[in-house]
Amino acid sequence: MKKKIHILLTLAGILFLNNSCTDLKEEVLDETLGTTLTDEEAANGIIAPVYALLPNIFQHTTYFALQEISTDEAILPYRGGTDWGDNGIYLALHAHNTTSTDPNVRSTWDNLAQSISRSILAITTLPNLSSPNAPLYLAEARGMRAYYSMMTLDLFGVVFVKDDSNTPSKVIRGDEAVKYIESELLAIEPLVQPKSAVGPGRLNQAAVWGLLARLYLNAPVYRNIYGSTFDFTAADMDKVIQYCDKIITSGQAKLSSDYFAIFGNDNHTNEELLFAVDQRPDLNGHNRMAYFSISGDQFPLAQYPLANGTDGPGITSDFYRTWVQAYGAVDPKRDPRFYQENMSIYSNQADTCVNDADYKINRGILRGQQYGALRVNGAFLRCPDGKLKVGKLGYVTRSKPELAVNFTELIDFTTAGSNYNSGYRVEKYEFSRESNTGRNRGEADIVILRLADIYMMRAEAKLRKSGDAAGALADVNLVRASRTATLPPPALTAMDLDLLFRERGFEFYWEMLRRTDMIRFGKYEGKWTEKTDSNVRKRIFPIPQTAIDAASNTPGYLVQNEGY
Template sequence: MKRSVLILVLGGLLFSTNACTDLEENVLDETFSSNLTDEQTAKGLLVPVYANLPELFRHTTYFSLQEISTDEAILPYRGGTDWGDNGIYIAMHSHNYTGTDPNIGNTWNYLVQSISRSLTALVTLPGLPDPNTNLYIAEARGMRAFYSMMTLDLFGLVFKKENPATTSEILRGQQAIDYIESELLAVEPVLQNRATVGSGRLTKAAVWGLLARLYLNAAVYRNVYAQQFSFEAADMDKVINYTDKIISSGEYQLASDYFSIFGVDNHENKELIFAIDQRPELNGHNRLSYFSLAGDQFPLAQFPGANGTDGPAITSDFYRTWVDAYGNVDPAAADPRFYQQNMSVYSNPADTCINDADYRINRGILRGQQYGAIRVNGVFLRCADGKLKVGRLTNLTRNRPDLPVNFTEQIDFTTAGSGYSAGYRVHKYEFSKVSDSGRNKGQADISILRLADIYLMRAEAKLRKSNDAAGALADVNAVRASRTATKPAPALTAMNLDLLLRERGFELYWEMVRRTDMIRFGKYEGTWTEKTSTDVNKRIFPIPQTAIDGAANLPGYLVQNQGY
């Protein structure tokens, strides 16, 4: 099933509270043709269930909430001219976000629209005679549970609704956990494996992984404001059970090349368990790749209009966790997850002429002076033999050829820390090779669940259940040892919860799990660059004010989260 096969013209769900609470969506026209087969009609109902995923996992929606709110990412007002956006990124990082934040509002809207589309599929599919109907119903129901799990994690509530004509019931705490659990357990027997349905769809193993994630975070979801979370042994047993099922299935394997997991040809990568299909013909986006790069980094020889945007960087605090872990050894040499050099000019300054087909910028965490294709007056400089000329980059696009693109460790909200080269950058997802603007035509599938996370969840459950440090250490070292395309990171000799959180940061940085991790590990009220707030109310986000206002006709129905 390809999302490009869209045979329903779905009316846009109005981003008002009536839409958010009633979870309804108008179907303006059922088909482009009156001669649809049963199979086409059934697929056309399932396609919209998945269709919002690329938008939901954009740089200014879920990424902003999950990363810029943490010690991993920071986005200052660049040069006093870029990414000001009325201070929303500064507020996000310093935990001063409010119910009028557009990134919070857009994330909410995409989630409730996706829940609405799932419900539309669930009430319409049962009447169709297509042989895949039961599978599609299970997928729609499972995806509704996935979106509900996201609303629980981000906003502390879940909408429950089976009849489009009724108002949704709002669930919180244990009731919300029970609902999501029951929905995932109900669809698990019907769902198929990835080899059967392909990448980008909900599978049996994906549900196992989501259940493991639900149980791992259940202590938080029961009482998000607790001074200390109580991780129940029964929950940890379930985490271990479901992660065991995935690992022992043999369907997935840890990638030897870490950065291949996030490459443009990762569609069939066996480490990915559940991912967002980003093939260019599906109109995916390249935002996770372009977001952190400099405006004078041009990754594609054939597209001189495709560049970065000088967005977020990692904080010095996060960078120092790498330095502290490896001491006198540069983390780029110690750990293949930190950095991948793709241009020899970095080690041999004489190598300044590259075949177009061989030109690739570096990946991972980028530090110091950057090199690459040099664009002058809209075209790239060329060597005498016609090859692409690469060299030391400066801020030519900003009319500052005197200012090098030299990424520094310091980044903060001061004038010095908000410059265009402030902060070490992240180029984890490979830049799409067909993106003519740098923003569009994404190629790299976006990871939601992958096998390394499964190992690390199992390790955490072992620690939380019985302080099984040896078992946890074995799982962590299995992930480390797997990255054999280059020299793997050295095996660790000890394991505890603090070390495990550090390891999750090394393995999963920029993958939109950091906020959830920090809350679960009791670190979200900590202090890091430009963030000193200790307000536990900020563990979940405010319900958008537009949603609150729109529900005013139902007094007491949609109540703002405490502290906002």
């Protein structure tokens, strides 16, 4: 179903202020058109805001920061002593010293809380409308509330239960929260449409199955968040396998032969995606995932000399070494998930003149000296034939032209490890062709669920339930073998939980799964670059102090998480 969804400015004063969702494109109407709406228009206007804050939730400084920079996968030092200092919040996040006043924690919480509120408004309003789409939209709103609740449970250990906008929410935790989310997803499972009918940007049948599998896999953690061990029961693991099987056998998704196409500008139609944040440029999505890590002197678009990176986070040496250990004497770029070279200039430095249409930044994990479009005084240099001049990059934008954009393995909180060029960088999502600043008009949908994760979750459930290493190995190798656009990674010959954790790192790096994975696999209290804290209470984040203060008039209603 493809149609425009209107933001309706009614006398009630409801104003929806954000971007559109997937095929639900918002169009602001002038109040002078009147306040009498058809039920169809009203239904359309009510469902759009339920999805509208997803781009905000998945921004680089909200959910991404919490899920990645808090782990062994990503680190964001105080660059050059002048950039990304932000009062030390990224240093604290990586070292597990985050406090309840952290603005990224607050932004994530606020966007989730507002999305839940919008879902409740839709749930309470849609049953009163005679629109033929109202039942479907009601199911989607209820399912999205469950999804947002799963995120608050995973991040903060709490879920808010509320069915009436005029009554206070009930705060639940642990097993009660798991059962509530499960019941909501099961209730709407038969009511939402197949992915083929609505695409990956709407809550669809395969997405619900995938969320149920993810819930059952993490339920042992959610029930006992501070536990020294987690009870992965056969009943839970059977359900993981059951819902993964449903997706795999339904034919609603297909593994992509090209790994980086999953994160490309045209990925809205990539068959591997089950559920995603629609970022197509007509929806004015963000492009921060592509700009966040690369250098401020990397300009990926020939037509836009203002679109660059920002020297944000790099991968830790600890995470890079897992690739090295896996491949031994072979360069890890042998794995098509690690790196994709897009121009010969990067291996043939004499090839310095490039057609604008052929200029394309490399993808994956970027190491060593970087080459790209040379810019002087805000304009790109050109060869005598008019082609784009491409050469060795230095930190001209930082007034340090003598410092090469030469990414090093070293990255930490020391002076040397915090330089602009420290750390290998990640360009997993393709840089949007439409982004004139590098910070806007994203094209690539941000992945929430994809088919590879379904196979990996099924593999993990097989291992945890009965030690079925052969079955788990088959699932993992099937995913590896599917990447046939280039030479696929070699088949593995053994499988256990440690190898599966490593494999999930290779497959899903930079996809906002790492923190949840580390906790489930018992790795989150370990030591890595600049992180030595082993306090199990840091598995979840503090509830923002602003939320605690707002609830202070009801004693005991919202209690801060332990350890904060």
